[in-house]
Protein backbone atom coordinates (compact mmCIF):
# COMPACT_ATOMS: atom_id res chain seq x y z
CA UNK A 1 0.00 0.00 0.00
CA UNK A 2 2.64 2.51 1.11
CA UNK A 3 4.80 1.41 -1.78
CA UNK A 4 1.88 2.03 -4.15
CA UNK A 5 1.34 5.52 -2.79
CA UNK A 6 5.05 6.19 -3.09
CA UNK A 7 5.12 4.93 -6.65
CA UNK A 8 2.06 6.98 -7.55
CA UNK A 9 3.76 10.15 -6.28
CA UNK A 10 7.13 9.21 -7.74
CA UNK A 11 5.50 8.65 -11.10
CA UNK A 12 4.29 12.21 -11.08
CA UNK A 13 7.04 14.22 -9.42
CA UNK A 14 10.06 11.93 -9.50
CA UNK A 15 10.92 12.29 -5.83
CA UNK A 16 13.49 9.51 -5.65
CA UNK A 17 16.43 11.75 -6.63
CA UNK A 18 15.28 14.44 -4.16
CA UNK A 19 14.88 11.87 -1.42
CA UNK A 20 18.32 10.36 -2.12
CA UNK A 21 19.88 13.83 -2.04
CA UNK A 22 18.37 14.48 1.37
CA UNK A 23 18.76 11.12 3.02
CA UNK A 24 21.60 9.34 1.32
CA UNK A 25 25.03 10.31 2.52
CA UNK A 26 27.86 8.53 4.19
CA UNK A 27 28.72 8.53 7.89
CA UNK A 28 32.47 8.04 8.20
CA UNK A 29 33.84 5.83 10.93
CA UNK A 30 35.52 8.63 12.90
CA UNK A 31 32.21 10.44 13.61
CA UNK A 32 30.26 7.30 14.52
CA UNK A 33 29.94 6.83 18.30
CA UNK A 34 29.10 3.17 17.69
CA UNK A 35 32.72 2.67 16.62
CA UNK A 36 34.55 5.30 18.68
CA UNK A 37 32.74 6.42 21.80
CA UNK A 38 34.58 9.75 21.88
CA UNK A 39 32.81 10.60 18.62
CA UNK A 40 29.81 11.61 20.73
CA UNK A 41 31.15 15.15 20.41
CA UNK A 42 29.87 15.03 16.83
CA UNK A 43 26.34 14.64 18.21
CA UNK A 44 26.26 18.13 19.66
CA UNK A 45 25.24 19.81 16.41
CA UNK A 46 22.42 17.36 15.82
CA UNK A 47 21.24 17.63 19.43
CA UNK A 48 21.25 21.43 19.11
CA UNK A 49 18.96 21.01 16.13
CA UNK A 50 16.79 18.65 18.17
CA UNK A 51 16.34 21.31 20.86
CA UNK A 52 15.61 23.92 18.19
CA UNK A 53 12.80 21.67 16.96
CA UNK A 54 11.52 21.34 20.54
CA UNK A 55 11.56 25.13 20.84
CA UNK A 56 9.63 25.58 17.62
CA UNK A 57 6.96 23.04 18.53
CA UNK A 58 6.52 24.12 22.14
CA UNK A 59 6.53 27.77 21.07
CA UNK A 60 3.79 27.12 18.55
CA UNK A 61 1.62 25.63 21.27
CA UNK A 62 2.37 28.49 23.66
CA UNK A 63 1.11 31.05 21.14
CA UNK A 64 -2.27 29.30 21.21
CA UNK A 65 -2.81 30.89 24.64
CA UNK A 66 -0.30 33.70 24.93
CA UNK A 67 -1.61 37.24 24.41
CA UNK A 68 1.05 39.88 23.66
CA UNK A 69 -0.46 42.84 25.45
CA UNK A 70 0.48 44.28 28.81
CA UNK A 71 -2.91 43.70 30.41
CA UNK A 72 -3.15 40.05 29.51
CA UNK A 73 0.34 38.73 28.80
CA UNK A 74 1.10 37.83 32.40
CA UNK A 75 -2.43 36.58 33.00
CA UNK A 76 -2.32 34.37 29.94
CA UNK A 77 0.98 32.84 31.09
CA UNK A 78 -0.39 32.38 34.59
CA UNK A 79 -3.51 30.73 33.19
CA UNK A 80 -1.35 28.51 31.02
CA UNK A 81 0.78 27.60 33.98
CA UNK A 82 -2.07 26.77 36.33
CA UNK A 83 -5.20 25.86 34.37
CA UNK A 84 -4.45 24.46 30.93
CA UNK A 85 -3.87 20.71 30.71
CA UNK A 86 -0.17 19.86 30.24
CA UNK A 87 0.66 23.49 29.51
CA UNK A 88 3.01 23.57 32.45
CA UNK A 89 5.08 20.93 30.71
CA UNK A 90 4.91 22.69 27.36
CA UNK A 91 5.98 25.98 28.91
CA UNK A 92 8.61 24.12 30.90
CA UNK A 93 10.00 22.62 27.71
CA UNK A 94 10.21 26.04 26.10
CA UNK A 95 11.73 27.61 29.22
CA UNK A 96 14.36 24.93 29.82
CA UNK A 97 14.91 24.39 26.13
CA UNK A 98 16.01 28.02 25.86
CA UNK A 99 18.80 27.30 28.32
CA UNK A 100 19.67 23.83 27.07
CA UNK A 101 19.97 25.09 23.50
CA UNK A 102 22.59 27.63 24.62
CA UNK A 103 24.52 24.88 26.39
CA UNK A 104 24.39 22.57 23.36
CA UNK A 105 25.32 25.46 21.06
CA UNK A 106 28.33 26.19 23.22
CA UNK A 107 29.41 22.54 23.26
CA UNK A 108 29.00 22.30 19.48
CA UNK A 109 30.99 25.51 18.94
CA UNK A 110 33.77 24.27 21.22
CA UNK A 111 33.93 20.91 19.43
CA UNK A 112 34.30 22.69 16.09
CA UNK A 113 36.81 25.13 17.55
CA UNK A 114 39.11 22.72 19.33
CA UNK A 115 39.12 20.35 16.38
CA UNK A 116 40.06 23.22 14.09
CA UNK A 117 37.12 22.15 11.92
CA UNK A 118 36.58 25.76 10.84
CA UNK A 119 39.73 25.79 8.74
CA UNK A 120 39.70 25.89 4.97
CA UNK A 121 37.30 25.09 3.32
CA UNK A 122 34.81 25.53 6.21
CA UNK A 123 35.38 29.22 7.09
CA UNK A 124 32.02 30.30 5.69
CA UNK A 125 30.11 27.72 7.65
CA UNK A 126 31.84 28.81 10.85
CA UNK A 127 30.73 32.39 10.25
CA UNK A 128 27.18 31.25 9.51
CA UNK A 129 27.39 29.37 12.82
CA UNK A 130 28.48 32.44 14.78
CA UNK A 131 25.59 34.40 13.24
CA UNK A 132 23.26 31.60 14.38
CA UNK A 133 24.72 32.00 17.86
CA UNK A 134 23.90 35.72 17.85
CA UNK A 135 20.36 34.99 16.67
CA UNK A 136 19.89 32.50 19.49
CA UNK A 137 21.06 35.09 22.03
CA UNK A 138 18.59 37.55 20.48
CA UNK A 139 15.81 34.98 20.84
CA UNK A 140 16.76 34.57 24.50
CA UNK A 141 16.73 38.30 25.13
CA UNK A 142 13.39 38.97 23.45
CA UNK A 143 11.73 35.86 24.86
CA UNK A 144 12.68 36.82 28.39
CA UNK A 145 10.30 39.82 28.30
CA UNK A 146 7.25 37.98 27.04
CA UNK A 147 5.84 36.59 30.36
CA UNK A 148 5.69 40.23 31.52
CA UNK A 149 6.60 39.45 35.10
CA UNK A 150 8.90 41.59 37.20
CA UNK A 151 12.13 39.87 36.22
CA UNK A 152 11.18 40.16 32.57
CA UNK A 153 10.29 43.81 32.81
CA UNK A 154 13.30 45.00 34.76
CA UNK A 155 15.86 42.92 32.87
CA UNK A 156 14.55 44.33 29.60
CA UNK A 157 14.73 47.82 31.00
CA UNK A 158 18.39 47.27 31.85
CA UNK A 159 19.04 45.80 28.41
CA UNK A 160 17.47 48.80 26.74
CA UNK A 161 19.46 51.22 28.92
CA UNK A 162 22.62 49.45 27.77
CA UNK A 163 21.53 49.81 24.14
CA UNK A 164 20.92 53.50 24.78
CA UNK A 165 24.55 54.03 25.79
CA UNK A 166 25.89 52.97 22.41
CA UNK A 167 27.49 56.09 20.92
CA UNK A 168 25.72 58.03 18.14
CA UNK A 169 22.91 55.56 17.41
CA UNK A 170 22.06 54.61 21.01
CA UNK A 171 18.80 56.53 21.30
CA UNK A 172 17.55 55.40 17.91
CA UNK A 173 18.52 51.84 18.71
CA UNK A 174 16.56 51.95 21.95
CA UNK A 175 13.53 53.47 20.23
CA UNK A 176 13.73 50.86 17.50
CA UNK A 177 13.67 48.06 20.06
CA UNK A 178 11.29 49.53 22.62
CA UNK A 179 8.91 51.35 20.29
CA UNK A 180 9.27 54.48 22.40
CA UNK A 181 12.15 56.65 23.56
CA UNK A 182 11.24 56.43 27.24
CA UNK A 183 8.52 53.93 27.98
CA UNK A 184 8.99 50.18 28.25
CA UNK A 185 5.38 49.24 27.72
CA UNK A 186 2.73 48.00 25.34
CA UNK A 187 4.76 48.86 22.23
CA UNK A 188 7.83 47.16 23.60
CA UNK A 189 5.93 43.97 24.31
CA UNK A 190 4.35 43.71 20.86
CA UNK A 191 7.68 44.51 19.24
CA UNK A 192 9.59 41.92 21.25
CA UNK A 193 6.83 39.43 20.47
CA UNK A 194 7.11 40.07 16.74
CA UNK A 195 10.90 39.87 16.86
CA UNK A 196 10.83 36.71 18.93
CA UNK A 197 8.18 34.91 16.92
CA UNK A 198 8.68 36.13 13.34
CA UNK A 199 11.87 38.05 12.61
CA UNK A 200 14.49 36.02 14.44
CA UNK A 201 13.03 32.56 13.67
CA UNK A 202 12.87 33.58 10.01
CA UNK A 203 16.53 34.53 10.05
CA UNK A 204 17.34 31.39 12.04
CA UNK A 205 15.68 29.07 9.51
CA UNK A 206 17.48 30.72 6.61
CA UNK A 207 20.86 30.43 8.34
CA UNK A 208 20.19 26.85 9.43
CA UNK A 209 19.36 25.94 5.83
CA UNK A 210 22.68 27.43 4.69
CA UNK A 211 24.47 25.67 7.56
CA UNK A 212 23.09 22.25 6.58
CA UNK A 213 23.57 22.73 2.84
CA UNK A 214 27.19 23.68 3.42
CA UNK A 215 27.78 20.66 5.67
CA UNK A 216 26.34 18.42 2.99
CA UNK A 217 28.41 19.99 0.21
CA UNK A 218 31.65 19.91 2.16
CA UNK A 219 31.14 16.76 4.16
CA UNK A 220 32.15 16.50 7.77
CA UNK A 221 35.77 17.35 8.54
CA UNK A 222 38.18 14.41 8.50
CA UNK A 223 39.74 12.74 11.54
CA UNK A 224 42.42 14.76 13.35
CA UNK B 225 20.72 11.82 -15.17
CA UNK B 226 19.78 10.41 -18.53
CA UNK B 227 19.97 13.10 -21.19
CA UNK B 228 19.57 13.37 -24.95
CA UNK B 229 17.38 11.94 -27.69
CA UNK B 230 14.97 9.16 -27.03
CA UNK B 231 13.94 10.32 -23.58
CA UNK B 232 10.41 9.49 -22.52
CA UNK B 233 8.41 11.77 -20.24
CA UNK B 234 5.40 11.41 -18.01
CA UNK B 235 2.52 13.00 -19.91
CA UNK B 236 3.43 16.47 -21.09
CA UNK B 237 5.71 17.08 -18.07
CA UNK B 238 9.49 17.17 -17.79
CA UNK B 239 9.52 14.18 -15.50
CA UNK B 240 11.43 11.29 -17.01
CA UNK B 241 9.30 8.21 -17.57
CA UNK B 242 12.29 6.07 -16.68
CA UNK B 243 12.12 5.01 -13.02
CA UNK B 244 15.25 4.90 -10.92
CA UNK B 245 15.29 2.28 -8.18
CA UNK B 246 15.29 3.79 -4.69
CA UNK B 247 18.36 2.02 -3.29
CA UNK B 248 21.03 3.49 -1.04
CA UNK B 249 24.48 4.00 -2.45
CA UNK B 250 27.04 1.43 -1.57
CA UNK B 251 29.51 2.82 0.93
CA UNK B 252 31.59 -0.33 1.32
CA UNK B 253 34.28 1.13 -0.93
CA UNK B 254 34.72 4.09 1.43
CA UNK B 255 37.59 4.13 3.93
CA UNK B 256 37.07 2.55 7.36
CA UNK B 257 33.69 1.43 8.58
CA UNK B 258 31.65 4.04 6.76
CA UNK B 259 27.92 3.43 6.81
CA UNK B 260 24.87 4.92 5.18
CA UNK B 261 23.10 7.70 7.06
CA UNK B 262 19.71 6.40 6.01
CA UNK B 263 18.48 4.21 7.56
CA UNK B 264 21.40 2.61 9.42
CA UNK B 265 22.88 5.57 11.22
CA UNK B 266 19.62 7.42 11.76
CA UNK B 267 18.32 4.52 13.87
CA UNK B 268 21.26 4.93 16.23
CA UNK B 269 20.82 8.68 16.23
CA UNK B 270 17.24 8.22 17.33
CA UNK B 271 18.48 6.26 20.29
CA UNK B 272 20.70 9.15 21.35
CA UNK B 273 17.83 11.56 20.75
CA UNK B 274 15.43 9.47 22.84
CA UNK B 275 17.83 9.32 25.79
CA UNK B 276 18.37 13.06 25.51
CA UNK B 277 14.62 13.69 25.39
CA UNK B 278 13.97 11.59 28.48
CA UNK B 279 16.63 13.51 30.41
CA UNK B 280 15.22 16.79 29.19
CA UNK B 281 11.65 15.89 30.16
CA UNK B 282 12.82 14.83 33.62
CA UNK B 283 14.34 18.28 34.01
CA UNK B 284 11.10 20.02 32.99
CA UNK B 285 9.01 17.83 35.26
CA UNK B 286 11.30 18.28 38.26
CA UNK B 287 11.55 22.05 37.88
CA UNK B 288 8.42 23.83 36.68
CA UNK B 289 9.37 27.02 34.90
CA UNK B 290 9.32 30.07 37.16
CA UNK B 291 6.90 32.96 36.92
CA UNK B 292 7.16 36.02 39.13
CA UNK B 293 4.44 38.51 39.94
CA UNK B 294 3.04 40.60 37.12
CA UNK B 295 5.37 43.40 35.99
CA UNK B 296 4.95 46.48 38.15
CA UNK B 297 6.88 49.39 36.62
CA UNK B 298 6.43 51.42 39.80
CA UNK B 299 8.32 48.88 41.88
CA UNK B 300 11.57 50.73 42.42
CA UNK B 301 13.15 48.25 44.79
CA UNK B 302 13.36 45.38 42.31
CA UNK B 303 16.92 44.27 41.54
CA UNK B 304 17.01 43.23 37.89
CA UNK B 305 18.90 40.17 36.66
CA UNK B 306 19.20 38.88 33.10
CA UNK B 307 18.97 35.22 32.16
CA UNK B 308 22.08 33.26 33.19
CA UNK B 309 23.78 33.30 29.79
CA UNK B 310 23.89 37.10 29.85
CA UNK B 311 25.21 37.32 33.40
CA UNK B 312 28.85 37.51 32.29
CA UNK B 313 28.16 40.61 30.18
CA UNK B 314 26.19 42.13 33.03
CA UNK B 315 28.97 41.46 35.52
CA UNK B 316 31.56 42.95 33.19
CA UNK B 317 29.78 46.30 33.45
CA UNK B 318 30.47 46.38 37.18
CA UNK B 319 34.23 46.72 36.70
CA UNK B 320 35.63 50.21 36.84
CA UNK B 321 37.33 49.98 33.47
CA UNK B 322 34.03 48.99 31.87
CA UNK B 323 31.53 51.33 33.49
CA UNK B 324 30.91 55.02 34.10
CA UNK B 325 33.16 57.02 31.78
CA UNK B 326 34.49 53.82 30.26
CA UNK B 327 31.10 52.25 29.59
CA UNK B 328 31.97 52.03 25.90
CA UNK B 329 34.67 49.53 26.89
CA UNK B 330 32.10 47.37 28.65
CA UNK B 331 29.27 47.47 26.13
CA UNK B 332 31.13 47.71 22.82
CA UNK B 333 34.89 47.35 22.80
CA UNK B 334 35.45 44.23 24.92
CA UNK B 335 32.42 42.21 23.76
CA UNK B 336 33.06 43.49 20.23
CA UNK B 337 36.63 42.23 20.25
CA UNK B 338 35.65 38.89 21.77
CA UNK B 339 32.69 38.15 19.50
CA UNK B 340 34.36 39.76 16.48
CA UNK B 341 37.37 37.51 16.93
CA UNK B 342 35.05 34.53 17.26
CA UNK B 343 33.35 35.48 14.00
CA UNK B 344 36.58 35.75 12.00
CA UNK B 345 38.47 33.04 13.89
CA UNK B 346 39.19 30.99 10.72
CA UNK B 347 41.08 33.96 9.28
CA UNK B 348 42.99 34.78 12.45
CA UNK B 349 43.97 31.15 12.95
CA UNK B 350 44.75 30.35 9.32
CA UNK B 351 47.64 27.89 9.56
CA UNK B 352 47.19 24.43 8.07
CA UNK B 353 47.38 22.43 11.33
CA UNK B 354 44.08 21.46 12.95
CA UNK B 355 45.32 19.83 16.14
CA UNK B 356 45.13 22.04 19.25
CA UNK B 357 48.89 21.88 19.97
CA UNK B 358 49.60 23.13 16.44
CA UNK B 359 47.78 26.40 17.12
CA UNK B 360 48.63 27.39 20.68
CA UNK B 361 47.61 31.04 20.29
CA UNK B 362 44.06 30.36 19.12
CA UNK B 363 43.52 27.60 21.67
CA UNK B 364 45.08 29.74 24.43
CA UNK B 365 42.82 32.70 23.62
CA UNK B 366 39.74 30.49 23.61
CA UNK B 367 40.66 28.95 26.97
CA UNK B 368 41.25 32.43 28.38
CA UNK B 369 37.91 33.67 27.05
CA UNK B 370 36.12 30.60 28.43
CA UNK B 371 37.74 31.03 31.83
CA UNK B 372 36.75 34.71 31.93
CA UNK B 373 33.16 33.97 30.98
CA UNK B 374 32.89 31.24 33.60
CA UNK B 375 34.50 33.44 36.23
CA UNK B 376 32.26 36.44 35.47
CA UNK B 377 29.15 34.27 35.49
CA UNK B 378 30.18 32.73 38.80
CA UNK B 379 30.95 36.14 40.34
CA UNK B 380 27.57 37.43 39.25
CA UNK B 381 25.50 34.43 40.28
CA UNK B 382 27.18 33.63 43.58
CA UNK B 383 25.93 36.83 45.24
CA UNK B 384 22.32 36.11 44.42
CA UNK B 385 20.10 34.36 46.92
CA UNK B 386 17.91 32.64 44.32
CA UNK B 387 15.51 31.06 46.78
CA UNK B 388 14.62 34.21 48.69
CA UNK B 389 14.35 36.04 45.37
CA UNK B 390 11.81 33.53 44.13
CA UNK B 391 10.01 33.62 47.49
CA UNK B 392 9.77 37.42 47.53
CA UNK B 393 8.47 37.62 43.97
CA UNK B 394 5.85 34.90 44.03
CA UNK B 395 2.87 35.70 41.84
CA UNK B 396 -0.44 36.59 43.47
CA UNK B 397 -3.00 34.27 41.89
CA UNK B 398 -5.64 36.41 40.18
CA UNK B 399 -8.34 34.31 41.89
CA UNK B 400 -7.08 35.26 45.33
CA UNK B 401 -7.12 38.94 44.58
CA UNK B 402 -9.99 40.48 46.56
CA UNK B 403 -13.26 41.14 44.90
CA UNK B 404 -14.11 44.75 45.61
CA UNK B 405 -17.84 45.16 46.19
CA UNK B 406 -18.52 48.48 44.48
CA UNK B 407 -22.17 48.29 45.61
CA UNK B 408 -21.15 48.58 49.25
CA UNK B 409 -22.23 51.98 50.67
CA UNK B 410 -18.71 52.30 52.06
CA UNK B 411 -17.32 52.13 48.51
CA UNK B 412 -19.24 55.29 47.58
CA UNK B 413 -17.62 57.11 50.50
CA UNK B 414 -14.25 55.63 49.52
CA UNK B 415 -14.78 56.86 45.99
CA UNK B 416 -15.30 60.42 47.18
CA UNK B 417 -12.57 60.69 49.75
CA UNK B 418 -9.83 58.16 49.11
CA UNK B 419 -9.92 56.78 45.58
CA UNK B 420 -7.90 59.53 43.90
CA UNK B 421 -4.79 58.41 45.81
CA UNK B 422 -5.44 54.84 46.87
CA UNK B 423 -6.79 53.63 43.52
CA UNK B 424 -10.14 52.27 42.45
CA UNK B 425 -9.41 48.78 43.77
CA UNK B 426 -7.66 49.92 46.96
CA UNK B 427 -4.50 48.79 45.21
CA UNK B 428 -2.60 52.00 45.93
CA UNK B 429 -0.82 54.22 43.48
CA UNK B 430 2.13 56.55 43.06
CA UNK B 431 1.00 58.80 45.94
CA UNK B 432 -0.33 56.28 48.41
CA UNK B 433 0.08 52.65 49.45
CA UNK B 434 -2.39 49.83 48.97
CA UNK B 435 -5.14 49.52 51.60
CA UNK B 436 -5.30 45.77 51.14
CA UNK B 437 -3.40 43.69 53.66
CA UNK B 438 -3.06 46.45 56.27
CA UNK B 439 -3.08 45.51 59.92
CA UNK B 440 -5.28 48.25 61.37
CA UNK B 441 -8.48 48.32 63.43
CA UNK B 442 -11.59 50.24 62.40
CA UNK B 443 -10.77 52.96 64.95
CA UNK B 444 -7.26 53.42 63.62
CA UNK B 445 -8.54 53.66 60.06
CA UNK B 446 -11.12 56.24 61.08
CA UNK B 447 -8.42 58.25 62.80
CA UNK B 448 -6.11 58.13 59.75
CA UNK B 449 -8.96 59.15 57.46
CA UNK B 450 -9.55 62.28 59.50
CA UNK B 451 -6.10 63.17 60.78
CA UNK B 452 -3.81 61.77 58.09
CA UNK B 453 -0.63 59.78 58.60
CA UNK B 454 2.90 60.21 57.24
CA UNK B 455 2.68 62.05 53.94
CA UNK B 456 -1.12 61.75 53.90
CA UNK B 457 -2.51 65.14 54.93
CA UNK B 458 -5.32 65.45 57.51
CA UNK B 459 -8.92 66.11 56.56
CA UNK B 460 -9.13 63.72 53.60
CA UNK B 461 -12.44 62.45 54.91
CA UNK B 462 -15.20 64.95 55.45
CA UNK B 463 -18.69 63.68 56.06
CA UNK B 464 -21.06 62.36 58.62
CA UNK B 465 -20.17 59.88 61.34
CA UNK B 466 -22.40 57.35 59.64
CA UNK B 467 -20.40 57.64 56.44
CA UNK B 468 -17.16 57.26 58.37
CA UNK B 469 -18.58 54.09 59.90
CA UNK B 470 -19.51 52.74 56.46
CA UNK B 471 -16.04 53.58 55.13
CA UNK B 472 -14.12 51.87 57.92
CA UNK B 473 -16.43 48.84 57.82
CA UNK B 474 -15.83 48.56 54.10
CA UNK B 475 -12.01 48.73 54.34
CA UNK B 476 -11.96 46.29 57.24
CA UNK B 477 -14.23 43.85 55.39
CA UNK B 478 -11.96 43.92 52.33
CA UNK B 479 -8.98 43.13 54.54
CA UNK B 480 -10.81 40.34 56.32
CA UNK B 481 -11.79 38.81 53.01
CA UNK B 482 -8.22 39.03 51.80
CA UNK B 483 -6.70 37.37 54.86
CA UNK B 484 -9.02 34.37 54.61
Ligand code: HEM
Nearest residue numbers: 042045046048049109112117125126129130132133220221
Ligand atom coordinates in the same frame (compact mmCIF):
# COMPACT_ATOMS: atom_id res chain seq x y z
C1 HEM C 1 21.17 26.08 16.04
C2 HEM C 1 22.42 26.03 15.88
C3 HEM C 1 23.25 24.98 15.14
C4 HEM C 1 22.87 23.77 14.63
C5 HEM C 1 21.49 23.13 14.68
C6 HEM C 1 24.04 23.19 14.05
C7 HEM C 1 24.07 21.95 13.45
C8 HEM C 1 25.22 21.35 12.94
C9 HEM C 1 25.33 19.98 12.58
C10 HEM C 1 24.21 18.94 12.67
C11 HEM C 1 26.61 19.77 12.12
C12 HEM C 1 27.22 18.44 11.70
C13 HEM C 1 28.33 18.02 12.66
C14 HEM C 1 27.99 17.98 14.10
O1 HEM C 1 26.84 17.64 14.44
O2 HEM C 1 28.86 18.32 14.92
C15 HEM C 1 27.29 21.05 12.17
C16 HEM C 1 28.59 21.28 11.75
C17 HEM C 1 29.25 22.49 11.85
N1 HEM C 1 28.82 23.59 12.59
FE1 HEM C 1 26.98 23.80 13.36
N2 HEM C 1 25.10 24.05 14.19
C18 HEM C 1 24.66 25.14 14.87
C19 HEM C 1 25.41 26.22 15.26
C20 HEM C 1 26.76 26.39 14.96
C21 HEM C 1 27.60 27.39 15.52
C22 HEM C 1 27.16 28.41 16.57
C23 HEM C 1 28.84 27.26 14.93
C24 HEM C 1 30.12 28.06 15.12
C25 HEM C 1 30.25 29.14 15.77
C26 HEM C 1 28.75 26.17 13.99
C27 HEM C 1 29.79 25.75 13.15
C28 HEM C 1 29.80 24.56 12.49
C29 HEM C 1 30.87 24.11 11.60
C30 HEM C 1 32.11 24.92 11.19
C31 HEM C 1 30.51 22.82 11.20
C32 HEM C 1 31.33 21.88 10.29
C33 HEM C 1 32.16 21.06 11.23
C34 HEM C 1 32.86 19.91 10.59
O3 HEM C 1 32.76 19.73 9.36
O4 HEM C 1 33.53 19.19 11.36
N3 HEM C 1 27.48 25.64 14.06
N4 HEM C 1 26.41 21.99 12.68
